[in-house]
Amino acid sequence: MAAPSEPEVIRDKAAMRAWSRRRRAEGKTVAFVPTMGFLHEGHLSLVSTAAAACAGPAAIVVSIYVNPSQFAPTEDLATYPSDFAGDLRKLAATGVVAAVFSPPDLYFRGSARRPADASGNGAISCLDEAGGDGHETWIRVEQLEKGLCGSSRPVFFRGVATVVAKLFNIVEPDIAVFGKKDYQQWRIICRMVRDLDFAIEIIGSEIVREADGLAMSSRNVHLSCGERQKALSISRSLANAKTAALSGNNHSQQIKDQIVQALTEAGGRVDYVEIVEQESLVPVERIDRPSVICVAAWFGKVRLIDNIEIQVPS
Ligand SMILES: Nc1ncnc2c1ncn2[C@@H]1O[C@H](COP(=O)(O)OP(=O)(O)OP(=O)(O)O)[C@@H](O)[C@H]1O
């Protein structure tokens, strides 16, 4: 039976788990795409990847949940874009999404608030450290979460790993799909799944770009026209760097310097430019093994990330 074109909206954890178990009992592969909503073609490509990955009958679940615990208090939780009705229309139009899991809240809120201590521990995420009998269990992927986005977003990967583990325990998927646009996130989830023996196959899906090269991202909506034009320097400089690396200029420092210069000249503020091994995310001095160039830069008030994988011919 084909999936209904109108996805079922599920808001309750127990109902979600029961739904998945019923689908599996019917012999379906449960494929899961976690998102924070305000969907674009990048998200819809994850749905296509999920559908293609299921050999037989499939039940595709998309979650829409803006996870507070991955945002530091200084970050943009309050202004994160949303359009639930629009998201549902887009998912219905795919014709393959069977359920949308959109819980109001996934955390146990404590009865008492614990103030931040002198070292800053305590109120360090927008979950505001529930305190008392509230949520206090966190997953850390200790090495992979250091560096890249982990350096400037101190609670980000703790929040992502924890909420993804919670979502996995609720949705109980066979397969889950993550975008390579969030490269470090994808690698961290793969590592968590391996280390904690989740029986879930993780699939990394290719970056979807606008026609002019800008990586699609929900936050792009906050770019002014001018900022958006300037932000094209990210994908352009990454593409130039890849061409240079494949034609013999494989010195990481030189390549990083060129990218920093291009972004700065365009008016961006660089958070980081790093060249790392694809799986370990350890920095490389030369691009002489499968590597990925990762960039985060601010254009106006918007922090954008992008990357490009490089497989050197052997
Ligand atoms: N352009 C893209 N190509 C492929 N996957 C993407 C793209 N944009 C987002 N994704 C993936 O979609 C999933 C949900 O991401 P999310 O809802 O945070 O969207 P986003 O566009 O990345 O938003 P943000 O503006 O927060 O970066 C993640 O696995 C992410 O990697």
Ligand SMILES: CC(C)(CO)[C@@H](O)C(=O)[O-]
């Ligand atoms: C994986 C995720 C849904 C966890 O909140 C989020 O980080 C995202 O959308 O990439």
Ligand code: BAL
């Ligand atoms: N796409 C990752 C979600 C975030 O930046 O918070």
